[in-house]
Amino acid sequence: MSCPYLEYRRSDDTHEFDHDRPYCALAEEFVSPMKADVCNDRDGFTHDEFCEIFQNAAPEADASEDAAREEVVSELGE
Amino acid sequence: MSYEDYLSNRKVILTVAPTGGVHGKDANPNLPEQPEEIAEQVAACEELGASICHLHARDEHGENDATRIQEVNDAVRERCDDIVIQNTTGGQSTYDSRVQGIRTDPNPEMASLDMGPFNRGQHIITEHTRHNIDRLAAEMREKDIKPELECFNNGHLNEVYRLIERDALEEPYYFNLIFGGGTFTPPTPENVMNLVSNLPENSEFNLLAVGPHQLPLTTLSVLLGGHVRVGMEDNLYFRRGEQVESNAQLVERTARIVDLLECELATPEEARERLGI
Numbered sequence: 194m195s196c197p198y199l200e201y202r203r204s205d206d207t208h209e210f211d212h213d214r215p216y217c218a219l220a221e222e223f224v225s226p227m228k229a230d231v232c233n234d235r236d237g238f239t240h241d242e243f244c245e246i247f248q249n250a251a252p253e254a255d256a257s258e259d260a261a262r263e264e265v266v267s268e269l270g271e
Numbered sequence: 272m273s274y275e276d277y278l279s280n281r282k283v284i285l286t287v288a289p290t291g292g293v294h295g296k297d298a299n300p301n302l303p304e305q306p307e308e309i310a311e312q313v314a315a316c317e318e319l320g321a322s323i324c325h326l327h328a329r330d331e332h333g334e335n336d337a338t339r340i341q342e343v344n345d346a347v348r349e350r351c352d353d354i355v356i357q358n359t360t361g362g363q364s365t366y367d368s369r370v371q372g373i374r375t376d377p378n379p380e381m382a383s384l385d386m387g388p389f390n391r392g393q394h395i396i397t398e399h400t401r402h403n404i405d406r407l408a409a410e411m412r413e414k415d416i417k418p419e420l421e422c423f424n425n426g427h428l429n430e431v432y433r434l435i436e437r438d439a440l441e442e443p444y445y446f447n448l449i450f451g452g453g454t455f456t457p458p459t460p461e462n463v464m465n466l467v468s469n470l471p472e473n474s475e476f477n478l479l480a481v482g483p484h485q486l487p488l489t490t491l492s493v494l495l496g497g498h499v500r501v502g503m504e505d506n507l508y509f510r511r512g513e514q515v516e517s518n519a520q521l522v523e524r525t526a527r528i529v530d531l532l533e534c535e536l537a538t539p540e541e542a543r544e545r546l547g548i
Binding site: 201208210212213214215222223224225226227228229230231233235236237238242243244245 | 292293294295296297298300329331332333334335362363364365368391392393394395398
């Protein structure tokens with residue numbers, strides 16, 4: 194399973210390509226070939242274990258999911 | 272491999288590493304990634320005096336893809352006259368992927384052989400165990416593929432001595448001494464001289480240095496009787512703030528320096544003879 198923040202696109206604010214390239218939506222930049230192995234969970238790498246960008250973002254993602262869950266629980270309680 | 276060798280007018284072997292597996296076109300749009308682009312740039316470098324090309328393969332997105340190394344080899348053979356093909360067996364991918372570099376048809380005349388692991392990012396260590404190094408060295412010897420012994424730091428010299436003791440290598444031993452940040456040997460003239468002084472008898476050495484160290488330390492290599500690797504795998508800038516326009520630009524500069532130092536570049540045939548290919 195590849196990283197949920199991996200996209201394939203042809204451009205950003207400073208680049209324009211004639212083909213799709215791997216892009217990290219969290220870092221908001223195209224990723225290097227070596228990094229793309231991790232984004233794609235290739236060659237024994239997994240994004241959750243090997244990508245510090247994903248790991249740094251993960252607590253925030255978890256926190257917002259927790260907050261949403263609490264909101265739902267609270268609404269259900271009412 | 273000494274200053275005396277430089278004075279004796281021996282010929283310098285120039286390797287071009289046009290692509291590598293680290294950078295993409297987002298870092299420098301002139302970096303060749305597809306087989307035809309790579310072959311076109313290698314042909315231009317051969318014309319300027321490169322006698323060996325060190326090759327990696329990419330997929331259509333510019334990502335590493337060892338299954339396309341055959342396509343890259345075919346394109347280079349189609350475009351070039353006689354340049355020696357040296358495929359990579361390095362990088363961070365699995366053994367099964369890396370070994371594709373010595374399973375092309377025909378076999379490459381040379382292949383890189385990383386002598387140990389190095390770090391990438393916060394979590395990655397490349398998979399260059401002794402077991403994998405031994406397997407690659409054995410297959411190269413069986414197929415008559417000359418290994419280019421990549422030493423990322425001085426401890427990797429010990430690993431080469433280990434292979435020599437096991438009779439896994441044939442003379443002359445061809446080293447590639449690597450200088451840069453991270454796990455690589457710190458890029459200083461003192462470290463270059465120290466490593467060169469620790470090489471075994473019957474060795475030849477090539478030198479690669481990353482980024483701004485490419486120009487000064489490869490020049491030092493020539494003065495020490497060594498050989499030179501340049502290319503966009505190792506350096507994306509021609510000078511501070513100015514991106515490289517093509518691999519030929521880097522090769523042309525080295526050819527000019529070699530000429531100013533009153534040396535000559537080896538032809539592919541002379542490189543073969545020198546390295547026992």
